[in-house]
Amino acid sequence: MPIVEQPAQSLSADLEAILRCLSCGSKLESDQAAGFLCPACKRVYPNAQGIARFVDAQYYAASFGFQWHRYQKTQLDHDELRESERHFLAKTALRPEDLKGKLVLDVGCGMGRFAEVATRWGARVVGVDLSAAAEVAAKNLADRDFVAFQADVFALPFAPESFDVIYSIGVLHHTPDCEAAVKALDKYLKPGGLLVVWLYSGYNKWYRFSDFWRRYTHKMKPKTLHGILKVAVPFFYNLQQGLKRVPLVGRPAAGLVHHVFPVNRQKDPEARMLDTFDWYSPKYQSKHTYEQVFKWYEAMGMEDMRVGEISIAVRGRKPARR
Numbered sequence: 001m002p003i004v005e006q007p008a009q010s011l012s013a014d015l016e017a018i019l020r021c022l023s024c025g026s027k028l029e030s031d032q033a034a035g036f037l038c039p040a041c042k043r044v045y046p047n048a049q050g051i052a053r054f055v056d057a058q059y060y061a062a063s064f065g066f067q068w069h070r071y072q073k074t075q076l077d078h079d080e081l082r083e084s085e086r087h088f089l090a091k092t093a094l095r096p097e098d099l100k101g102k103l104v105l106d107v108g109c110g111m112g113r114f115a116e117v118a119t120r121w122g123a124r125v126v127g128v129d130l131s132a133a134a135e136v137a138a139k140n141l142a143d144r145d146f147v148a149f150q151a152d153v154f155a156l157p158f159a160p161e162s163f164d165v166i167y168s169i170g171v172l173h174h175t176p177d178c179e180a181a182v183k184a185l186d187k188y189l190k191p192g193g194l195l196v197v198w199l200y201s202g203y204n205k206w207y208r209f210s211d212f213w214r215r216y217t218h219k220m221k222p223k224t225l226h227g228i229l230k231v232a233v234p235f236f237y238n239l240q241q242g243l244k245r246v247p248l249v250g251r252p253a254a255g256l257v258h259h260v261f262p263v264n265r266q267k268d269p270e271a272r273m274l275d276t277f278d279w280y281s282p283k284y285q286s287k288h289t290y291e292q293v294f295k296w297y298e299a300m301g302m303e304d305m306r307v308g309e310i311s312i313a314v315r316g317r318k319p320a321r322r
C-alpha cells in the first residue's frame with residue numbers, strides 16, 4: 001500500500017550531534033530539503049517519504065519492506081491488546097525502569113511495534129531498518145519521541161558510545177552474518193549500557209521442513225509469495241483444524257501436516273498470514289543457541305548477563321570502564 005508523502009522528521013540538536021558520515025566519519029549537518037549533508041566529503045543522505053536514507057536500496061530486505069507496508073498496524077499494541085509489550089518483556093528481560101529517560105536504539109525496527117512499547121515506557125528511541133519499513137515506523141509513531149532512519153546494521157550512521165540501551169528483536173538472524181551483526185553493535189553502546197538481542201532458537205527441530213521450502217519461497221517476488229500464501233495458509237490451517245476432530249488418528253495426522261507444511265497457527269487470520277509470510281520470505285534466517293550467543297557476548301567483554309523467557313534472548317551490560 002503506497003504511503004502518502006510525509007514531511008521530514010524533525011531531529012533534536014542532541015540527536016543530530018550523534019549522526020556521522022558513513023564515508024569519512026564527520027558530523028552531519030541537516031538540510032531540510034536535501035536530508036543530511038557531510039560538510040567534509042559532501043556526501044548527501046537524502047530524505048524520502050519523510051525519513052533519511054543511509055542506504056541506496058533495501059537489498060535482501062525487500063520482502064520486509066513489502067511485509068511491513070502490507071501489515072502496517074497488525075502487531076501494534078492498542079488499548080485492548082498488549083501482545084507486543086508481552087513479547088518485549090519476554091524477549092528482552094527489560095523493564096520500564098531500564099528504559100525511562102534513556103536514549104535507545106531499536107535495530108531492525110520494522111513497523112515500530114517494539115519502539116511503540118519503549119516510547120510508552122518513557123524512552124527516546126531511534127529506529128533503524130534496512131528496508132522501507134522505516135517509513136511505516138516513522139508514520140506509526142509520529143506522535144512519539146521516535147525517529148527512524150533507513151540504515152544497515154553493518155554501517156550505522158552514529159558516533160561511538162551514543163546509546164544507553166540497544167535492542168534488536170528478531171532481526172540479526174536475518175542478516176548474512178549474525179555473529180558479526182551482534183558484535184557490530186557494541187561500538188555504539190555507552191559504557192554501562194545494555195545490549196539485548198533476541199534470535200531464532202536453534203534448539204527447535206520443527207524448523208526443518210520450512211527451511212526446505214524457504215529455499216524456493218525466498219526467491220519469489222514478495223507479491224507472488226503473498227498471493228500463494230493467501231490460498232495455502234487458510235487451506236493448511238483449516239485442514240489441521242478439521243483433522244483434529246477425527247477420532248484417534250486425527251491429531252497425529254494434523255501434527256504430520258503441520259510438520260511438513262508449517263503455517264502459523266494464531267487465531268487471528270491476519271496475524272497468521274503475516275507471521276507465515278515473515279517465515280517463508282527472508283533470504284537469510286539463521287538459528288542460534290545460548291552457548292553461541294554467550295560466547296559472542298563474552299568476546300565483547302559484556303557482563304551481568306541475563307536470559308529472557310523466550311529463547312534465544314540475551315541481555316548483557318558493557319562494563320562501565322574498560
Ligand SMILES: C[S@@+](CC[C@H](N)C(=O)[O-])C[C@H]1O[C@@H](n2cnc3c(N)ncnc32)[C@H](O)[C@@H]1O
Binds near residue numbers: 061068171
Ligand atoms: C522479522 S522483522 C522484525 C521487525 C521488528 N523488530 C519486529 O519484531 O517487529 C526483521 C527486520 O529486520 C530488518 N533487517 C534485516 N537486515 C537488516 C540490516 N542489515 N540492518 C537493519 N535492519 C535489517 C528487516 O528489514 C526487517 O524489518
